[in-house]
Amino acid sequence: PGITVEPITFALFGALGDLALRKLFPALYQLDRAGLLHADTQILALSRESGEPATHKARIEQALRTRVPKGELDEQALSRFSARLQYLAMDFRRADDYMALRDCVPAEQPLIAYFATPAAVYGDICRFLATAGLAEQARVVLEKPIGHDLASSRVINDAVAEHFPESRIYRIDHYLGKETVQNLIALRFANSLFETQWDQHHISHVEITVAETVGIEGRWGYFDQAGQLRDMVQNHLLQLLCLIAMDPPSNLTADSIRDEKVKVLKALAPITAESLHQRVVRGQYAAGNVAGVSVPGYLDEENSNAESSTETFVALRADICNWRWSGVPFYLRTGKRMAQKLSQIVIHFKEPPFYIFAPEQRALISNRLIIRLQPDEGISLQVMTKEQGLDKGMHLRSGPLQLNFSETYKSTRIPDAYERLLLEVMQGNQNLFVRRDEIEHAWQWCDQLIEGWNRLGAELKLYPAGSWGPVASIALITRDGRAWYGDL
Numbered sequence: 001p002g003i004t005v006e007p008i009t010f011a012l013f014g015a016l017g018d019l020a021l022r023k024l025f026p027a028l029y030q031l032d033r034a035g036l037l038h039a040d041t042q043i044l045a046l047s048r049e050s051g052e053p054a055t056h057k058a059r060i061e062q063a064l065r066t067r068v069p070k071g072e073l074d075e076q077a078l079s080r081f082s083a084r085l086q087y088l089a090m091d092f093r094r095a096d097d098y099m100a101l102r103d104c105v106p107a108e109q110p111l112i113a114y115f116a117t118p119a120a121v122y123g124d125i126c127r128f129l130a131t132a133g134l135a136e137q138a139r140v141v142l143e144k145p146i147g148h149d150l151a152s153s154r155v156i157n158d159a160v161a162e163h164f165p166e167s168r169i170y171r172i173d174h175y176l177g178k179e180t181v182q183n184l185i186a187l188r189f190a191n192s193l194f195e196t197q198w199d200q201h202h203i204s205h206v207e208i209t210v211a212e213t214v215g216i217e218g219r220w221g222y223f224d225q226a227g228q229l230r231d232m233v234q235n236h237l238l239q240l241l242c243l244i245a246m247d248p249p250s251n252l253t254a255d256s257i258r259d260e261k262v263k264v265l266k267a268l269a270p271i272t273a274e275s276l277h278q279r280v281v282r283g284q285y286a287a288g289n290v291a292g293v294s295v296p297g298y299l300d301e302e303n304s305n306a307e308s309s310t311e312t313f314v315a316l317r318a319d320i321c322n323w324r325w326s327g328v329p330f331y332l333r334t335g336k337r338m339a340q341k342l343s344q345i346v347i348h349f350k351e352p353p354f355y356i357f358a359p360e361q362r363a364l365i366s367n368r369l370i371i372r373l374q375p376d377e378g379i380s381l382q383v384m385t386k387e388q389g390l391d392k393g394m395h396l397r398s399g400p401l402q403l404n405f406s407e408t409y410k411s412t413r414i415p416d417a418y419e420r421l422l423l424e425v426m427q428g429n430q431n432l433f434v435r436r437d438e439i440e441h442a443w444q445w446c447d448q449l450i451e452g453w454n455r456l457g458a459e460l461k462l463y464p465a466g467s468w469g470p471v472a473s474i475a476l477i478t479r480d481g482r483a484w485y486g487d488l
């Protein structure tokens with residue numbers, strides 16, 4: 001379909017892990033099914049587990065059968081995929097094991113080394129790829145989280161940079177691969193209608209909600225160390241904020257876009273200890289009911305430690321100190337086990353400067369642009385019109401101008417974020433990946449917030465699973481005379 005992809009070797013480190021089985025293999029299969037993998041492309045599944053390679057391969061194939069929607073499982077594509085797949089047991093920390101890997105990689109082919117392992121191993125993998133003489137032909141793909149704070153992310157990035165130039169490092173934030181997230185760029189910069197209104201003269205505030213209904217899905221060990229701020233805000237939510245707030249890049253090259261995003265991160269006002277309680281709410285879910293199903297609280301999850309005060313919810317007010325956004329708060333919130341799976345951005349436009357309508361209708365008047373990332377991807381613009389009917393006079397009503405992607409483009413399936421991202425790496429395009437300085441500025445901003453929590457004692461508010469979060473998160477926005485849009 002108009003995309004040419006050269007033959008490559010795709011080496012997946014951590015091939016039997018949760019991410020690989022749930023997301024990466026299904027995404028590779030979909031690319032293969034769509035005819036986007038070259039006939040000579042091979043996939044190497046690398047993991048520490050020894051034993052019969054055929055058994056591990058069968059496990060990967062089984063994961064595909066479980067994860068790929070029934071209608072998209074095509075026996076011919078599955079057997080083609082299986083023919084390119086090879087399993088290799090190796091210890092990622094042993095230089096010798098990389099010799100067997102080298103024997104599988106044709107010298108003339110680009111090698112994509114995807115690290116779906118704990119970040120602590122990234123440095124070793126890079127070093128041993130280099131010792132095995134594979135670094136020159138390789139691009140490396142780094143999964144999040146890269147570190148725990150600015151200092152640890154620097155150590156990891158330094159270790160990778162010793163062997164790879166930035167131009168061959170692809171840091172994943174899978175939100176950047178979502179179709180609707182990429183649409184933010186089209187929406188903002190292909191429509192002069194919006195761009196001329198996109199500033200503090202016309203916008204009163206912005207909301208970004210990423211609510212999940214899932215809990216921690218058996219990942220206590222990782223999640224309890226991280227918490228929702230590090231797991232979701234430091235990366236996904238700040239990336240969304242950057243795409244909404246950045247200035248127009250002068251072209252679509254990776255660095256032009258990333259330069260603009262970095263400027264936004266640099267302009268974020270620090271949330272200091274003094275403003276912490278006013279501007280940030282930390283929550284943890286208690287037992288409750290999500291979509292009719294009773295679920296345990298965070299402290300009763302599998303392998304939990306009943307003492308934990310890790311947050312599973314964060315709401316905060318961010319301010320961007322620059323000419324465009326001065327005085328326009330960005331309210332962010334994200335949590336596990338919330339009422340609904342919903343990712344959406346709401347841009348609230350200012351009220352008209354003068355009212356010619358009946359004063360009691362004043363509260364009604366407000367334009368909003370709602371960008372729905374998931375589910376039901378689409379864009380809706382709330383506009384004011386007149387109510388119809390002879391008896392209505394000049395009564396106003398708010399109605400949507402709506403673009404629902406799944407309905408409008410019925411025949412096209414919406415690809416998973418990882419499909420897009422893997423394809424971009426194969427094409428050597430870094431647009432949708434995060435540059436080192438972006439990660440570092442994002443950490444810097446989160447670090448000062450965490451430091452405030454550490455210093456003042458991080459207050460933790462409980463919320464019942466299946467709700468919209470702690471009551472305090474409602475107070476966070478009502479204090480400014482506003483409300484979260486659309487909460488039921």
Ligand code: BG6
Nearest residue numbers: 144174212214231232236343374
């Ligand atoms: C991941 C987080 O990066 O994103 C998970 O580690 C989270 O905790 C997931 O559940 C959410 O992704 P999505 O695409 O389902 O919104």
